[in-house]
Amino acid sequence: MLLGGNETTKKIDNYAINELKIPSIVLMENAAISFTKHIGKNEDNFLIICGKGNNGGDGYAIARQLFSKEKKVKIFCISDENMSNNCSVNYEICKNSGIEIFYKLEKLDKLLLECDVVVEGIFGTGLNSEIKGIYKDIILKINEYSKNKKVYAIDIPSGINGDTGEIMGVSVKADVTISFVTYKKGFLKSDIKEYLGKVIIENIGLNKNNIVHIVSEYYLTSEIIKGFHIKRDENSHKGDFGKVLIFAGSSGFYGAGNIVAKSCVRSGAGLTTVITDKNNFSLNVFVPEAMSFPINFENIEENFEKLEKEILNSDVIAIGPGIGKSQKALKIFEKLISIEKNNKGNVIKLVLDADALNLLSENRELFEKIKSRSVLTPHLIEFSRLSGFSLEEINRDKFEIAKDFAQKYEITLLLKGKNTIITNGKTLFVNSTGNSRMANGGMGDCLTGIICSLAGQKYGLVESACIGAYLHGKIADKLVKQQYIVNASHIIENISECMKEIFEV
Numbered sequence: 046m047l048l049g050g051n052e053t054t055k056k057i058d059n060y061a062i063n064e065l066k067i068p069s070i071v072l073m074e075n076a077a078i079s080f081t082k083h084i085g086k087n088e089d090n091f092l093i094i095c096g097k098g099n100n101g102g103d104g105y106a107i108a109r110q111l112f113s114k115e116k117k118v119k120i121f122c123i124s125d126e127n128m129s130n131n132c133s134v135n136y137e138i139c140k141n142s143g144i145e146i147f148y149k150l151e152k153l154d155k156l157l158l159e160c161d162v163v164v165e166g167i168f169g170t171g172l173n174s175e176i177k178g179i180y181k182d183i184i185l186k187i188n189e190y191s192k193n194k195k196v197y198a199i200d201i202p203s204g205i206n207g208d209t210g211e212i213m214g215v216s217v218k219a220d221v222t223i224s225f226v227t228y229k230k231g232f233l234k235s236d237i238k239e240y241l242g243k244v245i246i247e248n249i250g251l252n253k254n255n256i257v258h259i260v261s262e263y264y265l266t267s268e269i270i271k272g273f274h275i276k277r278d279e280n281s282h283k284g285d286f287g288k289v290l291i292f293a294g295s296s297g298f299y300g301a302g303n304i305v306a307k308s309c310v311r312s313g314a315g316l317t318t319v320i321t322d323k324n325n326f327s328l329n330v331f332v333p334e335a336m337s338f339p340i341n342f343e344n345i346e347e348n349f350e351k352l353e354k355e356i357l358n359s360d361v362i363a364i365g366p367g368i369g370k371s372q373k374a375l376k377i378f379e380k381l382i383s384i385e386k387n388n389k390g391n392v393i394k395l396v397l398d399a400d401a402l403n404l405l406s407e408n409r410e411l412f413e414k415i416k417s418r419s420v421l422t423p424h425l426i427e428f429s430r431l432s433g434f435s436l437e438e439i440n441r442d443k444f445e446i447a448k449d450f451a452q453k454y455e456i457t458l459l460l461k462g463k464n465t466i467i468t469n470g471k472t473l474f475v476n477s478t479g480n481s482r483m484a485n486g487g488m489g490d491c492l493t494g495i496i497c498s499l500a501g502q503k504y505g506l507v508e509s510a511c512i513g514a515y516l517h518g519k520i521a522d523k524l525v526k527q528q529y530i531v532n533a534s535h536i537i538e539n540i541s542e543c544m545k546e547i548f549e550v
């Protein structure tokens with residue numbers, strides 16, 4: 046699903062009108078037809094409330110569409126002065142068609158009381174300042190009377206800023222928001238769900254390929270994820286699904302390594318090997334499918350000759366969870382990223398998380414070694430250390446800072462948080478799955494395991510990160526329907542079933 050703000054919407058509009066030569070009134074008609082498709086068969090007795098811009102124009106066009114289907118329709122016109130051209134055209138048609146139009150605010154209470162469904166087209170992407178006066182009164186009245194009615198918002202609930210999600214003084218609380226072409230960036234704001242209701246994105250008659258050059262940001266949906274799927278060849282063997290080497294866990298933190306390994310195995314990697322202390326026996330018990338590469342931490346260099354062979358035999362290396370920030374951990378990290386290509390001559394992909402990111406922040410010359418082949422998966426604090434931006438700065442301008450960072454260091458960034466972002470500096474995806482019940486230790490390790498596994502199965506870095514984030518959150522969203530808290534172990538046991546669902550069902 047395309048993701049866009051008010052400016053993107055205007056660009057798409059202009060392109061459709063000026064380059065594709067679609068008259069703007071046709072776009073409005075298409076928007077109205079698409080919108081009306083979602084009106085329930087049994088819904089009747091509509092009040093359409095229209096402003097004077099194109100959002101109001103959509104309202105008049107929707108009124109006509111419903112009227113043509115023999116629905117009972119009344120219109121409340123907020124202003125018949127200074128209407129946009131297309132608003133004026135549709136207003137005139139409504140008038141000429143005999144649809145009842147009301148103008149006086151004193152009438153609004155009765156109209157709201159008597160109708161069963163409200164469709165509001167007061168403001169959309171053109172809202173440009175705080176709402177006051179008569180507009181505020183009307184919006185408050187809609188909310189007051191809407192308790193037993195269904196409220197549809199056209200494009201954006203009037204009062205929500207399409208770019209930021211900020212409530213501009215007051216806003217309509219919709220049951221359903223039917224928005225056009227793009228999922229608005231403002232909808233990502235977490236505390237406006239009660240204003241948006243159910244969100245549906247509709248087409249206005251444009252083929253996605255015609256406008257894709259205008260948009261570089263996407264809201265990750267199941268369709269996008271399905272589009273990334275690489276079918277498993279029936280004649281393949283385990284070597285085709287990736288040899289993944291994992292450096293995770295250390296004394297006191299062996300669980301981290303075990304979780305990464307188990308997630309990796311469950312997500313379908315061909316062969317999984319974990320570099321771990323020679324005294325750690327928990328791996329074999331927790332993940333019998335994984336192999337261990339024992340390391341003598343007393344004398345790091347002693348292991349390097351064998352380790353080099355292991356690196357050359359790998360397709361992907363995941364580094365970070367639970368390794369600590371010791372000099373020994375740094376030395377192994379440096380060794381693991383020192384070889385760019387494996388025995389087959391393929392670039393060895395890297396997935397870097399947790400302490401690998403902290404070590405990277407403190408040893409910035411290592412960025413050179415990881416470029417063009419890495420996914421970095423920081424949470425906000427780790428990203429703040431990596432990028433040098435404060436949390437406030439990141440939160441204010443997350444998309445741009447994330448893109449610039451990915452571009453500068455030539456990496457794929459997966460920035461965790463509410464609305465996890467994945468970007469390679471050019472394209473940006475915002476994850477649509479996940480919930481607060483999964484905010485507990487081990488979750489990040491589990492995500493790392495899924496991503497490195499997918500990278501081993503020949504998915505690109507961006508695709509691995511997108512599928513990983515989506516799958517991880519999707520499993521948690523399903524589990525919270527029957528349980529209160531979701532832990533990494535719960536996710537791990539559901540990976541395979543959910544992969545089948547998102548790829549094959």
Ligand SMILES: NC(=O)C1=CN([C@@H]2O[C@H](COP(=O)(O)OP(=O)(O)OC[C@H]3O[C@@H](n4cnc5c(N)ncnc54)[C@H](OP(=O)(O)O)[C@@H]3O)[C@@H](O)[C@H]2O)[C@H](O)CC1
Pocket residue numbers: 054057058072073076096097098099100101102103129167168169170171172173174175176177180199200201225226249
């Ligand atoms: N490509 C598409 O997605 C299409 C979208 N369509 C619809 O068009 C609207 C956007 O229409 P636009 O005319 O640009 O803007 P609005 O209708 O949202 O609002 C503009 C009018 O509102 C006035 N305004 C703005 N803020 C305030 C305020 N705080 N208080 C009072 N009035 C305000 C503004 O007046 P100005 O004097 O400030 O200019 C305008 O009169 C989009 O959301 C879709 O619904 C098309 O139908 C098809 C293509």
Ligand SMILES: [K+]
Pocket residue numbers: 100165166167168169198199200201202203
């Ligand atoms: K609206």
